[in-house]
Amino acid sequence: MRFSSLSTVLALSALQAVASPTQPDLAPRATPTVYLCGDSTMANRGANDGATDGWGQYFGTYSTVTVVNKAIGGRSARSLDTMMEARLGRMTTAVPTALGTGTETCISDKTGEVVYTFVFYVIQAAKLMTAKGATVVLSSQTPNNLWETGAFVGAPPRFVGYQLTAQKALSSSSVTFVDHFQAVANTYRKIGNSATNALYPRDHTHTSPQGASLVAQAFTQAIYQSMNGTTSLKSYIKNPPTVY
Numbered sequence: 001m002r003f004s005s006l007s008t009v010l011a012l013s014a015l016q017a018v019a020s021p022t023q024p025d026l027a028p029r030a031t032p033t034v035y036l037c038g039d040s041t042m043a044n045r046g047a048n049d050g051a052t053d054g055w056g057q058y059f060g061t062y063s064t065v066t067v068v069n070k071a072i073g074g075r076s077a078r079s080l081d082t083m084m085e086a087r088l089g090r091m092t093t094a095v096p097t098a099l100g101t102g103t104e105t106c107i108s109d110k111t112g113e114v115v116y117t118f119v120f121y122v123i124q125a126a127k128l129m130t131a132k133g134a135t136v137v138l139s140s141q142t143p144n145n146l147w148e149t150g151a152f153v154g155a156p157p158r159f160v161g162y163q164l165t166a167q168k169a170l171s172s173s174s175v176t177f178v179d180h181f182q183a184v185a186n187t188y189r190k191i192g193n194s195a196t197n198a199l200y201p202r203d204h205t206h207t208s209p210q211g212a213s214l215v216a217q218a219f220t221q222a223i224y225q226s227m228n229g230t231t232s233l234k235s236y237i238k239n240p241p242t243v244y
């Protein structure tokens, strides 16, 4: 099974209704806006092949928030700055992040610039967002087709731990974690082999619109049930689905 940066997912919410007390100038809003940041598995139109779709916009069906889906196909954690319209050093090109979970660096063989780890970039982005009064929900990447071999293979890849590592390092009440990987894995295990395979029309990474909806429902259920702690999104869930 392939685990590339293509399937990493990060959900970020800018919920000004729950802005931190240190940002009193941000007036509470009746309808908060949630900015989603991720890759093609979250993006509108998925892999842009006419058959697949990303899950991000489907979250709007199950919540009362305004969803702004900023996910971009093929982007890694280093592209977060494009969403925030804030500068994060020189992170402007979509190249792979360095291996490791800390402050390791490597030199890009394409541009010669210093590249940090996925965790490093997530931490920098989360700090920028909380400084602007947002709350952040770090979400583990969604799985590929876990029934690809005909048997269920549900072991989480290393990227799942990266988001949790970042959340623990940040140690802020404004930054919470939800294991979206686990929620979707539970769902796929429940619906079984043929139903899961039917959600992957082109490859083992990108889902059909039906699959995208199911992945969004798994996210919503995990949020509603506080799977890995209570996030700032919980009170905005309507019609909570039960898919796992």
Ligand SMILES: *[C@@H]1O[C@H](CO)[C@@H](O)[C@H](O)[C@H]1NC(C)=O
Pocket: 160, 161, 164, 179, 182, 227, 228
């Ligand atoms: C999140 O919570 C679920 C349910 O308790 C658990 O199965 C999963 O391992 C947790 N994820 C992490 C990364 O700790």
